[in-house]
Amino acid sequence: MLDxxxxxxWARAQLGDIPNEAxxxxxxxxxxxxxxxDRVHEVEKVVDHEVMALVEVxxxxxxxxxxxxxxxxxxxxxxxxxxxxxxKEGLEIISTKLDKLEEVLIGLSERYRETLMIGRTHxxxxxxxxxxxxxAVWLREISRHIERLSQSKHRVLVGKMSGAIGTMAGLGRNxxxxxxxxxxxxxxxxxxxxxxxxxxxxxxxxxxLFAIIASSMDKFATEIRNLQRPEIGEMAxxxxxxxxxxxxxxxxxxxxxRSENISSLAKIERSLVxxxxxxxxxxxxxxxxQSASERFVIPEAFILIDHMLNSMIRILGDIKVNDGRMRxxxxxxKDPMMSESVMIxxxxxxxxxxxxxxxxxQVVFETEEKKESFEEALLKNPSVNKYLSVDEVxxxxxxxxxxxxSVELVDAAIEKTRGERRKRGLPS
Numbered sequence: 448m449l450d451x452x453x454x455x456x457w458a459r460a461q462l463g464d465i466p467n468e469a470x471x472x473x474x475x476x477x478x479x480x481x482x483x484x485d486r487v488h489e490v491e492k493v494v495d496h497e498v499m500a501l502v503e504v505x506x507x508x509x510x511x512x513x514x515x516x517x518x519x520x521x522x523x524x525x526x527x528x529x530x531x532x533x534x535k536e537g538l539e540i541i542s543t544k545l546d547k548l549e550e551v552l553i554g555l556s557e558r559y560r561e562t563l564m565i566g567r568t569h570x571x572x573x574x575x576x577x578x579x580x581x582x583a584v585w586l587r588e589i590s591r592h593i594e595r596l597s598q599s600k601h602r603v604l605v606g607k608m609s610g611a612i613g614t615m616a617g618l619g620r621n622x623x624x625x626x627x628x629x630x631x632x633x634x635x636x637x638x639x640x641x642x643x644x645x646x647x648x649x650x651x652x653x654x655x656l657f658a659i660i661a662s663s664m665d666k667f668a669t670e671i672r673n674l675q676r677p678e679i680g681e682m683a684x685x686x687x688x689x690x691x692x693x694x695x696x697x698x699x700x701x702x703x704x705r706s707e708n709i710s711s712l713a714k715i716e717r718s719l720v721x722x723x724x725x726x727x728x729x730x731x732x733x734x735x736x737q738s739a740s741e742r743f744v745i746p747e748a749f750i751l752i753d754h755m756l757n758s759m760i761r762i763l764g765d766i767k768v769n770d771g772r773m774r775x776x777x778x779x780x781k782d783p784m785m786s787e788s789v790m791i792x793x794x795x796x797x798x799x800x801x802x803x804x805x806x807x808x809q810v811v812f813e814t815e816e817k818k819e820s821f822e823e824a825l826l827k828n829p830s831v832n833k834y835l836s837v838d839e840v841x842x843x844x845x846x847x848x849x850x851x852x853s854v855e856l857v858d859a860a861i862e863k864t865r866g867e868r869r870k871r872g873l874p875s
Contacts, residue, residue, distance in 0.1 A: 528606030643733035782821035
């Protein structure tokens, strides 16, 4: 808020509205070394107005130049622009951590680009895939969030200096130039037009975006938690054996508590969206119905997403990928899992697709009931033998032959992300 007051005085001096020496003095005094928070609080208890308390203390320490403090401004000019400055600093931190998470996911996608695992739908075994493909999906999700955040900044990081109601009447004939100079001085965007406050669709966009980012991390965390279950055991959070404790009573426990923490905090991040949307609604040109809630919502949203990013970077930065267990789980049901591959092989030999689907579903279900080998059942099934040789059946059941474009998709995702990072001036 002091930075905004100093910028206002400087801008008005640049346009000849107030003396240069007055602006210089105000700029020198606009510091918490001279305008102490304790003193502002003391004055606020008397005047019952936070901005006026700040203005009085700054005016007093600025001596005669204090006559020009806050000239033509309204409280929202100082408050809303001050919040924009805070969000600007906060978004630099969040952006840096998103960049780091993206970097970690590039490494995982590349490292496990050819590592076989089972793909699951409805929590059931579906088709073979690579672990790198799973990580590449997460990678591009984070990359899109980075793009969204970058695109939103010119709408979100905006201040205002338009006075009461937004007409700029109190700023005189140079009003628009005053606002332009203040925002350029503070490296903030210039609003096209405002009422007495900045319109809260700007804040709502950011908090909604944070909630989406949180939900993506919740999704990653939920997948890690599921894959860490002992009966699956394909991935696990880092665990410092000999130091870390999973349970106070069960020595064997290695709980995915960081992932659970992310999922828990994502609920709170998402819960901040409704009050932010409600804050868009304002009576006439200004009311205070959004003020109190924003003082909780905005800081909490930043703190939560920052913590979640720290945790996710830590988890994925040292995640344990058990490729042996992936292979083991894959081989347990490898043949029935390849029924689509066999179906396509039959279609290529002239069998109608629906007929081939019904045939293979019948074979799969029968082998499951009889606990027979799917491969053996295929080889002795006359409807299959009519079209496919032994070698063709075995080829259709080969796991690596049915990965499709998995590896190419991973490589393409990595290359696209690296290109985007180069454009952002980051190491690729």
